[in-house]
Amino acid sequence: MIAEVFSKVQLEALHQRPYTTPIVAVTGGKGGVGKSTVAVNITAALTALGYSVALVDTNVEAPNDNMLLSLSLDDRVYVQVAMPIVKTNLCTQCGDCIAACRRNALFLPPGQTPILMGECNGCKACINACPTGALLTGWMPVGETFRSESGELTLFTGVLQPGRAESTVIVQALKDRLAAEAARYDVIIVDTATGVHCTVIAALAGATCAYAVTEPTPVGMHDLERILELCRILAIPTQIVLNRSDLGGWQGRLGACEAGTEITLAASIPYDSVLLQSYIKGMPVTQMSPNSSSAHIFAGLAIRIEKECLE
């Protein structure tokens, strides 16, 4: 077991949020294991139980929850970060802005004024460093957030502009947008991106509990161990959802993940062509085929969430 990474105070700061609505994170490490499928289906199963649910698609580089729900992306809000704009008549070419930029994004050609050339991340250090006020704050769009409604379900989607690096900024903007109305929902489901990086951490921040979706393949089990370790570092109670549980052949590895921890297997979803059809159709299996075995598993998960988080 690895050493503690964050102090109690740091963890409290990370998980701090201005509302008390429970947040259930659906994550999992490996890509393509069914995180979005699980997120969409437990969301649908919870709305079927009569709850008002906000589903947050933080997979900002390739969001697809709206497709799985056949929802359009509505109510666009642009996400922008600051950038310097050079007022050439005020610039003395002193070079203070160049020295201030940790990302070397500004270039000062001899005898001219600075040019923004590299990857600006909007930190404003150059603007603060400029002694003559020659740098003004401009705004560049890095992505968008959307809000779509369908009955008791509200979908929040973040989209990063292709080629930009600010995926975490989009996730934060998405969560800020949600925070303004979070109190009106019974539960919030956060669908995270693949991996254990900053964007996933930003999505997991504030989570009441998490479900780590994986599949019984070598990579699936390897990445499960990594996401379980991250959730442990972030002190988020986590359970496992094993998708395509009858394929892959690495089911035996699960015991090693669970051993000596409080992590349990919440659900096993055997391969089911009905689930695949619902994915293709863009309709949760709990709506399309409520009597299918997959629909029963998701309904069971919804009841589990109801018991553990909503009572």
Next chain:
Amino acid sequence: MIIDSETMKYETIKKPAMDAGKGAGIAVAQSVARQGVGTLLTGFVGPKAYSGLQAAGIQIFDGLNTMDVWTALKQHTDRLLLQCSGTNARKGIPDRGHS
């Protein structure tokens, strides 16, 4: 290495931003431009260093990675070198970056 082509006197400067996570090419171009360099003889320039050097009006002759400095200088003086068109410089892998 900076050479005065009139007097053949030279000095060496340290490559800046060796450990920079971002914008190392721009930082190098900035350092070269600050030295008042007019011509750069080099092995390879990345896309961002190229943009910076272009903006500073510095002539670039590249592809010299297997040549020693004095041979390269001699060939440049004899006008045997080809100026960098930027085509190679732009071949760099697009930087997706991390946040």
